[in-house]
Each structure stands twice: as structure tokens, then as C-alpha cells.
Amino acid sequence: MGIKIIATNKKAYHDYYIEDVFEAGIMLSGTEVKSLRLGKVNLKEAFCRIKDGEVFVNNMNISPYEQGGRENPSDPTRMRKLLLHKEEIAKL
Template structure:
């Protein structure tokens, strides 16, 4: 499994509840760009349009070596491939207040197929963000003290 891009900000802004693996519909030149690592998941989110999940805001840059006449929009909505039961479950969960779907990482699996790891998440408040930062710093200091001892 080769991880191409991660959404580090997601772990800071959201509390991850459940993770899912989804396929993604891409054009050929987009796959080449992903292999080259020219993808950004920073401000992307997942929304249901007519009962089908789409990822919005995922930026895949165009490669110079790809066909210049065929340039798909870099920030176009891309359809996600999930099982019907998973889609029904996620629609039910996201209809509850405070829950959202966010992409965590984009990778190629063992069969060389692009997959997107998505998560059902709940937004953190400013207080929660500060608390997790304090905990992270304390853990880091404790590890350093154990190492030096």
C-alpha cells in the first residue's frame, strides 16, 4: 500500500468515529498526477448528491506530460464508490447534527487501484483542540524524559 496524500488537518479539526475505504472515479491523466503526488486533500469534504457520495474540493493538478487538450477540472467533484449498505448507513449518520464525512488519505492498494480512506467525524470545539494539543505536548515531553533517563 503506497500512501500518496494525507489530510493532517482532519485529525486536528475533527474527532474520527469510523473509517471506510472507498473507490474513486478518475480520468487517466488524474491517475498519473496522483502517482506523481500532485494531489491535495486539505479543504476537501464529502457530500451526498442524489443518494451518491461525491468528494468536493480535492485538488489534483494537471501533469505537463499528459495530453494538453484533455484537461479535466482540477477541483471537480469526484464520485466515490461504496456499497449500498455503507451508503445508507452514512446517509443516516450524516443526517444527525454535528456529523460529517471527510477524506483522510489517498493511496494505491495492493492491486494498484486508487482508494480514498474516508471517515465519519464530529467537529471539535476550540476547547477540545487546545486540550489535544496539551496532551500531545505532555506525551512528547514524557517520551523525551524516558529516553534521556
């Protein structure tokens, strides 16, 4: 089946020199996963920040899932935790 890439930030490769690439998981709610599968995500303003030994992505806009109702998070650009190994976080 293979891995499907849902979103990439092409502008980052144009505006910045990318030295190293990391693969990370993201902590999401159920309706956010459904929105991602529909491709309703915007990474253009997203950035990562390290806080207390954990990495968080800010300003990643995941549009609310249309059938989500009250299950949708109130802020589509909320801070989301990235799941990385301690060694990978130390490299950052």
C-alpha cells in the same frame, strides 16, 4: 508489493473527531491517475457530499498532469464520485 498511501488529510484528524473510517474508490480520468502517482494532490479543503444516493468528493485538488495536454480536465477541483457499497453509504 502492498498498498501505497498517496495522500492523507492530517489536518482532519487534528480539527475533527473521526468516528469511523471508510475505504472508497474514486472515479478519475487517466491524467488524474498519473498526477496522483506523482503525489500532486491536495486534500486540505476537500469534503464529501451525498447526492441522490451517491457520494461525491468536492474541492479535492488534483494538479494537471504536465504531459497531459488537452486530456487534462479543465477544473482541478471538480466533483469526483466515490465508489462505496450501498450499506456503507447508508451508514453515512
